[in-house]
Amino acid sequence: MRKLFRLALVSIGAATAVYAFAGRTRAPDPAVQRREIEATLARIKLPPGFSISLYALAPNARTLAIGREGKAIFVGTDEKRAYVITPGKDSAKSVDILSPSESLVMPHGVCLSDDGALFLVERNRVTRIDDAENRWREAGSIAKIIVKAGDLIPRSEESRGHAARVCKVGPDGKVYIALGQPHNVAPRDRLALYDRTGMGGIVRMNADGSGREVFATGLRNSVGLAFDRQGRLWFTDNQVDGMGDDIPPGEINRADGPGFSFGFPWYGGGHVRTHEYAKDAPPEGLVFPQVEEAAHAADLGLTFYRGDMFPSEYCGGIFSAQHGSWDRSAPIGARLMFTKLGPNGDGGVTTPFAEGWNTGQGAYLGRPVDVAELADGSLLVTDDQNGAIYRISYRAK
Numbered sequence: 001m002r003k004l005f006r007l008a009l010v011s012i013g014a015a016t017a018v019y020a021f022a023g024r025t026r027a028p029d030p031a032v033q034r035r036e037i038e039a040t041l042a043r044i045k046l047p048p049g050f051s052i053s054l055y056a057l058a059p060n061a062r063t064l065a066i067g068r069e070g071k072a073i074f075v076g077t078d079e080k081r082a083y084v085i086t087p088g089k090d091s092a093k094s095v096d097i098l099s100p101s102e103s104l105v106m107p108h109g110v111c112l113s114d115d116g117a118l119f120l121v122e123r124n125r126v127t128r129i130d131d132a133e134n135r136w137r138e139a140g141s142i143a144k145i146i147v148k149a150g151d152l153i154p155r156s157e158e159s160r161g162h163a164a165r166v167c168k169v170g171p172d173g174k175v176y177i178a179l180g181q182p183h184n185v186a187p188r189d190r191l192a193l194y195d196r197t198g199m200g201g202i203v204r205m206n207a208d209g210s211g212r213e214v215f216a217t218g219l220r221n222s223v224g225l226a227f228d229r230q231g232r233l234w235f236t237d238n239q240v241d242g243m244g245d246d247i248p249p250g251e252i253n254r255a256d257g258p259g260f261s262f263g264f265p266w267y268g269g270g271h272v273r274t275h276e277y278a279k280d281a282p283p284e285g286l287v288f289p290q291v292e293e294a295a296h297a298a299d300l301g302l303t304f305y306r307g308d309m310f311p312s313e314y315c316g317g318i319f320s321a322q323h324g325s326w327d328r329s330a331p332i333g334a335r336l337m338f339t340k341l342g343p344n345g346d347g348g349v350t351t352p353f354a355e356g357w358n359t360g361q362g363a364y365l366g367r368p369v370d371v372a373e374l375a376d377g378s379l380l381v382t383d384d385q386n387g388a389i390y391r392i393s394y395r396a397k
Contacts (some may be wrong), residue, residue: 010119026109033057036212037388039363044356047312052354055380056092058083060389063166063301064372064380065110065118067133074098074118074132075382076390078164082120084136089372092390098136109165109177111174112253113207119175121165124158125149126177126209146209152205153199157182159188162221162238166301171231174211180221184241186265187275200264202235202255212262218261219253224320224370228345231254234290236299236320239269241327248272251291252302252339252350264315269295291348297333298323301370307377310394317341318348319379321368324358334358334367336392354381354392 020148034054034288041052051089061083065074074091080103086093111122118132126147129139152165162180170176179202181190194200194217201217202225215233224236237251253262266282268274270292294300302320317340335355341348357366367385374380378393 007012030057033386037366037386039372040357040386041390044354045270045363046354046392049397050354050392052390053090054089054383054388055388055391056085056095057387058085058095058382058389060384061369061382061387062108062164062384063110063370064382064389065131066372066380067112067116068114068376069116069133070375071133071384073135073380074110074112074120074136076108076120078106078108078384080104080107082110085389091282092389093189096140106160106163106165108163111167111169111175112174113169113173117207119146119167119169121152121167121177123160123163123165124152124155126152126175128207128209134250146207147205152177152195153179154197157193157197157199164223166223166235168225168227169207170204170233171228174206176202176203176204176225176233176272178219178222178225178235180219180223180238185268185274186220187255191265193379202233204258213258215258216255216260218264220264220337224299226302226304226318228254228304229306229316230345232345234302234304234318236302237262237264237269237289238298238300239264240274240294241296243268243272243275244295245330246295246329249289249295250297250299250322251289252291252293252299252318253287254290255287255386261285262287262289290346291339291350293322293337293350294332296325296328298325299337300368301372301382302373303373303379305373305379307373309377311396313340314338315346319371320350321371321381323369324364324367331358331360331362331364334364336371357383 034148060077060079073085082098086266092139105124117127132264159182161182179199198214202215204215205212221238222235233255239248263286266277322333334357338353339348339350366383381390
């Protein structure tokens with residue numbers, strides 16, 4: 001019989017257990033944390049009518065999957081725990097740890113199917129929990145490993161580098177998973193392996209883990225996936241380091257179907273060639289980004305806005321999180337962006353929407369990772385530096 005996860009639920013109201021697993025001997029005072037975070041949020045610049053507030057504390061919070069029934073929000077991290085939030089109107093009612101008896105390894109990817117199954121994607125394993133909003137407390141007995149440890153990527157390629165997986169369930173019911181490759185620029189002797197396994201690309205599979213296929217190639221490290229109303233997959237991609245402050249650009253891409261390649265490693269980002277492959281003729285038929293972003297801003301999670309709380313000009317556009325640069329003399333990023341698409345859903349112009357976490361002096365007061373829409377049309381934004389989740393809402397003045 002296939003071994004199942006044994007999941008334990010631990011309250012983190014006082015945060016003590018959370019910081020124990022991180023190797024800290026003393027838990028922070030949640031009241032102090034909240035005051036510090038709220039002081040930072042007071043400096044965040046937003047368009048008129050918008051406001052931002054602290055929704056929940058969840059250490060290392062990275063990715064979000066919001067249940068359709070409004071009973072649970074699932075949060076992935078790049079550490080050893082995933083969380084379950086019981087939502088409230090303006091803030092979380094509770095936050096619990098969802099963790100197996102055997103340690104999780106970077107349970108970063110969380111996504112939900114239309115029928116309520118939660119998919120939890122670790123660095124090299126995938127688990128499904130059916131009817132997760134209602135039965136997550138029973139996960140120890142109902143969790144199913146649909147891709148066993150070591151089968152998501154070759155074990156020879158395991159690394160913490162570019163190992164934060166993201167997932168989305170598509171309109172076809174398949175699970176789409178982005179698999180970053182573990183190099184700054186992939187070496188030639190790995191290209192065939194990566195094309196075959198989907199590393200440096202996106203794979204998809206049936207909800208039971210069967211029928212795996214490579215959906216897209218030519219990516220360096222995508223950490224954000226979203227489907228538009230036409231069923232097309234959009235995704236961010238983090239581009240090559242060490243090429244200079246202002247090149248190559250970050251990317252928001254679109255795949256209109258399976259089988260496309262998006263330029264890496266021949267291109268380091270946009271139309272900028274990598275030094276390592278500058279003399280190689282690129283393959284024909286490569287697809288270039290729909291939107292080019294600021295170099296090294298680290299574009300991560302994204303979502304299409306479909307609610308009716310925000311003004312109409314935001315409907316159908318893309319909200320995306322920029323985690324912030326490290327490979328740049330003057331830091332850039334640590335902000336939430338908005339992209340208004342063209343009339344046919346192509347291209348678009350990206351502008352800052354929420355910013356102020358970047359001090360401009362080499363330090364960040366927060367680092368946004370993912371963005372997701374609540375049923376009321378407000379947005380949730382994760383910040384892994386502060387271990388926080390924020391809510392952005394709108395009220396006309």
